[in-house]
Amino acid sequence: MQDYRSTFWGLKLETVKKELEANRFEAFVAETEEDARSLVLESIIPALNAGSVAWGGSTTVREVGLYEPLKEERYGLQINDTYDRSIAREELAERRRRALLSDLFITGTNAVTETGVLVNLDMIGNRVAAITFGPRWVIILVGRNKIVPDVDEAMERIRNYAAPANAMKLGMDTPCAKTAVCNNCDSPARICNSWTITEKSFPAGRIKVVLINRDLGL
Ligand code: SF4
Numbered sequence: 001m002q003d004y005r006s007t008f009w010g011l012k013l014e015t016v017k018k019e020l021e022a023n024r025f026e027a028f029v030a031e032t033e034e035d036a037r038s039l040v041l042e043s044i045i046p047a048l049n050a051g052s053v054a055w056g057g058s059t060t061v062r063e064v065g066l067y068e069p070l071k072e073e074r075y076g077l078q079i080n081d082t083y084d085r086s087i088a089r090e091e092l093a094e095r096r097r098r099a100l101l102s103d104l105f106i107t108g109t110n111a112v113t114e115t116g117v118l119v120n121l122d123m124i125g126n127r128v129a130a131i132t133f134g135p136r137w138v139i140i141l142v143g144r145n146k147i148v149p150d151v152d153e154a155m156e157r158i159r160n161y162a163a164p165a166n167a168m169k170l171g172m173d174t175p176c177a178k179t180a181v182c183n184n185c186d187s188p189a190r191i192c193n194s195w196t197i198t199e200k201s202f203p204a205g206r207i208k209v210v211l212i213n214r215d216l217g218l
Contacts, residue, residue, distance in 0.1 A: 006031070006213055009144040012114075013211040016147055019116030020211075024204040027116075029211045033064045036212045040139060041069060044208055045077075045104070048137055054080040054099030056107030056127030059169070060141045060217035066106060077104070082126075096126040100134035107131065108217050109140050110162050111154035112147055112209070118198040119154035121163060123191035131207065132196060138207045143216025151197060163192050165218045 013029045020027035028044075030036035053070060055061060071079055080102055082095050099105060107127050111119040118140065122128045131138055148154045164176035172189045176182050182192075201207040 009213050012147065013144060013213060016112060016114055016116060017211060019114065020112075020209050021116075023116040023200040025116065025201040026205045026208040027211065028208070029213070031213045033212065033214060033216070036064050036141060036210050037066055037069070039210060040064075040066060040106075040141075041075070044139060044210075045075065048104060050077060050103035050137065052078040052080060052102045053104045053106065054082050054095070054102040054130075054135070056082070056099075056105060056130055058106075058108030058127075058141065058217065060108035060143055060212075061106055063143075063216050064141050064212070066141075070106075096124065099126065100130055102130075102135045104137050104139065105130040105135035106139045106141070109142055109146060109209075110158045112142055112211075113151060113154055114147060114149050117151060117154075118196075118207075118209075119151055119158065120196045120198070121155075121158045121192050122194045122196075125194040128194050128196040131198060136206070140207060140209045141216070142209060142211050143214055144212065145215040146217065147211075155195075159192070162218045167191050169218070 017027040082099050109118045120128050159182045167174045167177040174187045174189050175185050
């Protein structure tokens with residue numbers, strides 16, 4: 001039986017891809033996590049000739065399975081492992097600072113609008129900083145569940161779903177982690193500090209968006 005959900009989203013993602021391209025992002029559509037991983041490892045990264053890579057916190061990057069393979073020697077990338085939870089907090093902060101000068105930064109996005117705009121909300125700000133400026137190239141992996149009609153809906157999705165769910169995932173002591181409702185808290189553990197709306201990629205093609213026909217991340 002035909003999977004109408006995949007058919008629907010396949011068509012929708014092609015439309016969003018065109019809108020992203022009109023906004024000077026380089027955009028791709030992948031059907032599965034495996035397709036996205038091959039696309040990034042075998043096509044996008046080899047064409048960049050990047051010397052170093054770092055990551056921004058993203059469940060989608062992990063679900064696609066890019067974290068481990070990228071550390072293999074054959075890709076010739078110097079790794080700044082900003083995911084390594086075994087290191088001290090101060091060293092992790094330092095790695096995140098250095099990540100802003102990586103050739104390549106790989107992460108996810110909280111939302112993409114149907115008009116081809118990226119919307120993000122960060123706790124620390126290292127991810128939105130790198131998307132905005134620093135690394136020569138940024139690869140953003142996006143599940144179909146992150147597509148929303150417009151910026152208002154993107155902010156609604158992030159405030160009322162992605163952020164509380166993320167606070168739960170991270171075990172943060174925030175009101176939303178207990179109630180699943182955002183009350184615009186004043187908690188020291190608040191994970192909602194810096195918004196970015198990336199309307200276009202500058203320079204053209206610096207940001208590469210891989211749209212994936214699967215529900216991924218938060
Ligand atoms: S502002 Fe506070 S309550 Fe609202 S989602 Fe962010 S951390 Fe949770």
